[in-house]
Amino acid sequence: MAKLTQSVDLTSRGRVAVITVDNPPVNALSQHVRQGLRDGITQAQGDHAVQAIVIVCAGRTFIAGADITEFGKPPAEPGLHGVLDMIEGSSKPVIAAIHGTALGGGLEVTLACHYRVGVKDARFGLPEVKLGLLPGAGGTQRLPRVVGAEKALQMIVSGDPIRADEALKVGLIDEIVDGDLTAAGVAFAEKVLNEKRPLKKIRDLNDKIATAKAKPEIFSEFRKSVARQTRGFRAPENCIKAVEAAVTLPFDEGIKRERELFQELMRSPESKAQRYFFFAEREAAKIPDVPASTPGKEIKKAAVIGAGTMGGGIAMNFANVGIPVTVVEMNQEALDRGLGIVRKNYEATASRGRLTAADVEKRMGLITGTTDWNAVKDADIVIEAVFEEMPIKKEVFAKLDGLAKPDAILATNTSTLDVNEIASATRRPESVIGTHFFSPANVMRLLENVRGAKSSPTAVSTVMTLGRRIQKVPVLVGVCHGFVGNRMLHQRGTQAEQLILQGALPHQVDKVLTDFGFPMGPFAMGDMAGLDVGWRIRKGLGRKSPVADRICELGRFGQKTGSGYFKYEKGDRTPIPDPDVEKIIVDVATEQGITRRFISDEEILQRLLYPMVNEGAKILEEKIAIRASDIDVIWVYGYGWPVYRGGPMFWADQLGLKNVRDKLNEFRKQSGDAFWTPAPFLDRLANEGKSFTGQ
Ligand code: 3H9
Numbered sequence: 102m103a104k105l106t107q108s109v110d111l112t113s114r115g116r117v118a119v120i121t122v123d124n125p126p127v128n129a130l131s132q133h134v135r136q137g138l139r140d141g142i143t144q145a146q147g148d149h150a151v152q153a154i155v156i157v158c159a160g161r162t163f164i165a166g167a168d169i170t171e172f173g174k175p176p177a178e179p180g181l182h183g184v185l186d187m188i189e190g191s192s193k194p195v196i197a198a199i200h201g202t203a204l205g206g207g208l209e210v211t212l213a214c215h216y217r218v219g220v221k222d223a224r225f226g227l228p229e230v231k232l233g234l235l236p237g238a239g240g241t242q243r244l245p246r247v248v249g250a251e252k253a254l255q256m257i258v259s260g261d262p263i264r265a266d267e268a269l270k271v272g273l274i275d276e277i278v279d280g281d282l283t284a285a286g287v288a289f290a291e292k293v294l295n296e297k298r299p300l301k302k303i304r305d306l307n308d309k310i311a312t313a314k315a316k317p318e319i320f321s322e323f324r325k326s327v328a329r330q331t332r333g334f335r336a337p338e339n340c341i342k343a344v345e346a347a348v349t350l351p352f353d354e355g356i357k358r359e360r361e362l363f364q365e366l367m368r369s370p371e372s373k374a375q376r377y378f379f380f381a382e383r384e385a386a387k388i389p390d391v392p393a394s395t396p397g398k399e400i401k402k403a404a405v406i407g408a409g410t411m412g413g414g415i416a417m418n419f420a421n422v423g424i425p426v427t428v429v430e431m432n433q434e435a436l437d438r439g440l441g442i443v444r445k446n447y448e449a450t451a452s453r454g455r456l457t458a459a460d461v462e463k464r465m466g467l468i469t470g471t472t473d474w475n476a477v478k479d480a481d482i483v484i485e486a487v488f489e490e491m492p493i494k495k496e497v498f499a500k501l502d503g504l505a506k507p508d509a510i511l512a513t514n515t516s517t518l519d520v521n522e523i524a525s526a527t528r529r530p531e532s533v534i535g536t537h538f539f540s541p542a543n544v545m546r547l548l549e550n551v552r553g554a555k556s557s558p559t560a561v562s563t564v565m566t567l568g569r570r571i572q573k574v575p576v577l578v579g580v581c582h583g584f585v586g587n588r589m590l591h592q593r594g595t596q597a598e599q600l601i602l603q604g605a606l607p608h609q610v611d612k613v614l615t616d617f618g619f620p621m622g623p624f625a626m627g628d629m630a631g632l633d634v635g636w637r638i639r640k641g642l643g644r645k646s647p648v649a650d651r652i653c654e655l656g657r658f659g660q661k662t663g664s665g666y667f668k669y670e671k672g673d674r675t676p677i678p679d680p681d682v683e684k685i686i687v688d689v690a691t692e693q694g695i696t697r698r699f700i701s702d703e704e705i706l707q708r709l710l711y712p713m714v715n716e717g718a719k720i721l722e723e724k725i726a727i728r729a730s731d732i733d734v735i736w737v738y739g740y741g742w743p744v745y746r747g748g749p750m751f752w753a754d755q756l757g758l759k760n761v762r763d764k765l766n767e768f769r770k771q772s773g774d775a776f777w778t779p780a781p782f783l784d785r786l787a788n789e790g791k792s793f794t795g796q
Pocket of ligand 1: 126127129162165166167168169170181202204205206207209228229232234235236237238240380383384
């Protein structure tokens with residue numbers, strides 16, 4: 102065996118050379134991998150005893166792409182393009198034998214090979230678009246030549262991988278193999294040699310391109326079909342242009358065009374943000390004092406208290422991954438209603454073809470409804486999702502304390518309340534922790550796990566692992582009112598209210614945020630969630646929000662009543678500005694002695710988002726969040742902050758913290774309102790020329 106570099110070795114099996122890449126954790130194409138591939142091909146080419154070459158990977162996956170940690174650094178030779186040209190230009194057939202995920206540059210390596218075989222659970226994809234990039238090593242030119250332009254567009258613009266059976270069907274791989282992968286790759290190579298199969302160079306295949314050439318309208322049609330999901334992103338359009346180039350230009354010119362389009366993306370702020378976010382998301386899993394090795398409790402059975410919208414949605418998360426879950430309600434009627442909604446949700450998914458009727462029954466079969474609290478006795482975790490009122494929560498936890506298994510995790514879905522106080526209602530505060538799901542709980546990816554002062558490492562580890570198991574993105578935060586997400590949201594809400602009184606209108610405020618990239622603005626969001634909820638809470642607390650209160654007094658609770666801040670046509674969720682609401686706003690402003698004025702979009706954006714950044718700084722200083730990037734993960738997954746802007750803390754870093762701090766001071770001066778006082782941590786970083794995220 103010859104070790105070519107620290108991560109690549111070369112062996113031979115009879116007349117077949119085997120190049121093995123071993124670069125944990127995901128065999129990324131680091132410099133030494135590229136060098137090893139180049140040297141392996143060179144040596145095998147020069148060795149008369151070798152007649153074919155197999156490229157295979159050790160560990161859990163085939164090459165999962167370029168090494169993202171090398172991006173932004175000076176390029177190190179050999180470049181991937183050169184290595185791929187060598188592979189494709191080899192006079193001896195090169196076969197890729199694939200397991201795990203062949204992604205990005207990894208799939209591009211296989212496309213430079215003459216043949217590809219994969220195991221049945223392998224996945225194949227070009228996910229560069231998710232990093233704000235495009236496949237930059239020939240992927241946009243070779244993939245359409247194998248699978249056709251339409252399939253290539255779909256794969257490259259969605260970034261989603263396909264399974265081996267589909268890859269075989271569309272011609273991306275030549276065979277599905279099983280057993281020892283190296284042996285299977287070698288056996289396939291023998292077959293190629295014995296049958297004297299030609300060197301299949303994808304660059305020379307033109308049949309599928311010809312089909313697309315005759316139908317240029319596929320590109321405009323495709324653009325239209327993805328316009329909604331790709332709004333605001335830069336990479337998808339460049340991906341489409343690159344595939345168009347594959348169809349209209351000769352291969353080498355297409356490669357040049359791909360490179361230009363790739364470089365443009367690499368320099369873009371959108372890609373910088375998306376690459377930052379890739380690591381931010383993975384970083385969030387790391388808890389400094391609760392290492393990954395900390396044993397958590399295995400969750401074999403779960404219970405949820407409350408069959409309301411949240412409780413039902415939470416229960417679905419368990420059923421979706423095969424964990425039996427019991428839903429406990431106070432009365433049968435509420436239980437039936439709650440489980441009825443769960444069934445309706447599943448049936449709606451089935452009607453869109455994303456679940457079979459059998460799946461619906463299987464999942465419903467995992468959810469048991471009861472009014473008998475004794476049912477929590479065998480649950481490994483109990484999640485409380487009852488009314489957001491402290492006395493009720495404490496009563497529930499005291500009851501759970503007497504019933505649940507001694508080592509069960511007792512979790513609360515509170516979105517604002519003090520987890521420590523809730524824990525104090527039990528004799529086992531170490532087992533109590535917050536699991537804050539976002540509405541709709543079966544859809545939203547964020548899980549804000551709230552660590553109480555006494556929550557044990559086991560409790561923390563359990564809810565972080567559970568979060569990933571139920572396909573959420575868990576982020577650990579500490580206890581404070583509203584935790585990270587809602588505490589920052591509150592700042593934005595305060596300003597939204599001020600802005601409409603001082604001169605803006607709800608549709609203008611919302612448009613500024615949707616133009617920024619949010620799926621909706623605060624007023625449309627209020628209408629969707631229902632304005633009556635906040636109204637009732639305010640009444641209970643003796644608080645007022647004059648415009649919102651007046652709107653609610655008219656029975657305008659939002660979408661469900663056909664009007665709120667906006668009006669709605671029957672069966673349509675599009676918010677329509679309403680002169681009646683404008684009148685209410687103007688009346689309230691007059692009563693409060695406010696002279697309304699023109700407010701620019703720029704001022705609206707700054708006044709909505711800078712206070713959030715400022716609050717984020719306080720959250721970091723108080724150590725409620727472990728790191729700034731966790732706050733960004735919360736905002737992207739929980740509140741629709743556009744990922745191509747990285748999250749509020751990364752965004753502020755790009756603006757420059759000094760600029761943000763100075764603007765806060767300016768607003769404070771203009772308004773005389775202490776609300777705008779920069780957080781000491783922000784002030785300090787700004788003075789030191791530093792950033793929140795190191796970006
Ligand atoms: C590209 O290829 C450009 C080309 O077109 C050519 C240009 C010329 N690089 O996700 P996990 C780390 S762009 C460096 O938790 P999983 C990751 O940070 C690339 N590091 O595991 C983590 O580190 P840590 C296109 C990487 O099993 C560890 O590996 N490819 C890379 O849940 C484990 O990761 C992609 O976009 C990388 N490429 O999922 C694929 N990938 O342990 C990106 C991962 O310190 N990767 N790491 O936190 C993935 O989608 C997933 O990692 C994968 C495994 C599905 C492979």
